[in-house]
Amino acid sequence: MNVGLGEDDAGDYEFLGNGGELGALIRTYDWAPTPLGPVAQWPGCLRTATSLLLQSPVPIVMLWGAEGVMIYNDAYSVFAGRRHPQLLGSNVREGWVEIADFNDNVMKVGLAGKTLAYRDQELTLHRKGFAEQVWMDLDYSPVLDEHGKPAGVIAIVVETTERVLADRRNAAEHERLQKLFEQAPTFMAMLNGPEHRFELVNPEYRKLIGNRDVLGKTVEQALPELTGQGYVELLDRVFQTGEAVSRYSEKIYIQRSGDKPEECYLDFVYQPIKSDDGQVTNIFVQGSDVSERVRAEHHQKLLINELNHRVKNTLASVQSIVVQTLRGKQSNDEASADISGRILALSRAHDVLTNENWDGADLIDVVNASIEAFAGPDRNRFSISGPAIRLGPRAALSLSLALHELSTNTAKYGALSNEAGSVAITWEVREGENGRMFTLVWREQGGPPAPASPRQGFGSKLILRVLPTELGGTASIDYAEAGLVFTLQTSVDALDEGRVGA
Template structure:
């Protein structure tokens, strides 16, 4: 038998095949502590034969130096370190993790085992440092005497899985941050009992300071029992179809000290399904739109009020025009009177608009109405009035009445003379069981007063319209020393209501 035949026979335990088998046949084992293959113990041959046939990456570390013998799958793992690793000492072959492998050798040769899951190591497999993760299982290999002679390692790289999990974890963390920072309220409910799994700060603000995580929604928010929300949640869960509502009324107890609060919300219940199509969760997302609903309600009221005021204003202008034309002696007189009265109406509207038509102070009504050309600052009026807030309709009616009195005084009464004056006294009093508002207009220093033979728009407004508008009474005295106008009305008819402030 030739030397070559003897060599072939020595490697017969490897079986047939190329790749790592051929490299093992060609390697100069006599230059290593293992010696020529012909001298290998049966345990080493058997272990080598087993590992080269495995499709799982396996490396055997023989003897105290940990001489490396591995299979084809491990050569792929080794990268550019293969084939130099074959027959090398493990501490030198993987010098960057020498301490780690030193520990492995000590434990394995002492008969111990080691197992690592997703073990992180930095290897130089392609000429540069590379962060990798692996599942590693180490077991001792016994010789013929039952003594640990080497260590066998099953090496399964998990870098791809670990990196994927890390990426998913980062994405999950990012989603949690978005969840927490979202401008809308959000919650995740699990199962048919709708157990709270997580919620963001806006949802917490909506329900108040209470711990709901891990609790069924019905137990966590009992005040919602008769408001229809649980039926909608059940509908979304059992049908697998999203449920949406807009401007839905919600009565919630966010604080026991405050009690039930009315809120309005837009929301959607979005079913979350598993791979099998079964609904597992309900994602709740929505917005507290209470301010929007209130604003829309106010807008509707304002539009309705605006329509009402426009109609009233047009009716007032029509009445002013009709009554003025009916009583005027000439077109010039009618034109001047109509202009003055519409201007007075405009000033009164401006005054109320500045207060958003919530009302006006009595002092502002007096200042607005008692504006006469040539008499800035009211030096010829002596006014006494209490602090009183008038409701809009009363303020407008009183302003127009005062304007008519002032115009009449300027044309025919006390203010037509340089020394003429007007005393105006406004007061509140209690008569029997009712609070009343009284205003007295008293002229003095003017020409002698006579009862007028003709009644124009001004007296129609003062004697007929004003008492109806204010639910009060009016008396006009044409005394020789000066005209006296007296108004008495229930305070409740002219004072601004408390809920309008």
């Protein structure tokens, strides 16, 4: 309710000074029906408190008396929204009916001479004609009368809704990024300051470094094995220049377990994080452990090089087989059959090695592949026994050709040329003066006598000259009455030489 002011009443409002919009409203408001009564009757403490709040740029409302009659400033009127100007002169429990219980407690505490303070207090208000969630910093203090007793409550109201919602959005975004950080398939770490102190690491990074506890430590403290490898210096450069650095298939030694650092290969980036003034504050580390890929690439290169070498050797072997076979044969049919058989023996050996990625082969597999064409469906003409032995590619090829020649010879002239003969293939390993020695014996029984011939064909030269030369050992043939006996002796190390990656 507004009333006019006469000249005689003007002095009663001098305490309002330049009180802005609310100062003008207070001048024209009819206070007589309120518990405060006409302004001329207001006590000095009420006038002083009103004058102070009107001059403040901070939203302030005063709740006077037991009813909590509301007097506020311009800043509070903005906060009140559509409730202004009706709130002026109203009782607080009625003016803010939706939070009447809250304000009832405020009045009881304030009029008891006590203070209240709330930070980011959540309330539901109807300032715009509908319910809305708001957050506020609220500070309540008693206003004392001339006798030092609480006569009202003054409230400083600072709305924090925008900040609270922004903080919640930031927190939600941080949580989302934290989950992405934790669930990322690549390793990640955040380093702080020029000392590169670990602030964050994800599970993949912990896995990379052997699950060591590095948070709060500098890189040099947490990963001392990096000293001398150039990575700390690289971090220094990124921090000083503010320029990102990327590396691919970079070799690094990391202490994951045990006493000896492991060789690893990493793709990684050091990304500087800058403050608003452009200064580097952090370095974000992100990358992948590509050790398996790099080792596979290295192995593939070795295989390709080995394949090139083997192809050349194979072509040379085929050329030698053809030349040597033709040199000692009388008919084209006989030469063709022998050439085909020997090349097939090479092919079978290649199949065995290919199944092992040319990383060698087990002796038992080489033996079985070499005699397959001669053993028959039930394989009862051959007996095979010996410990597990691993052959390098060169030994596998040489033994394959030798066993093929022995099988061909026994099928034509030896134990397999009749229905009663058999062949025993045995090998053993024994400790010798110069290390472990390998002995393989091919023993025929039940065949026709095999008298020694002064003439050596290509097959004899292969098993008595070429084979021992290739394997650094000795070979002999005994034309015993019971059947031919072939013996090969060499070192176990010689059998393994020529292995890819060895």
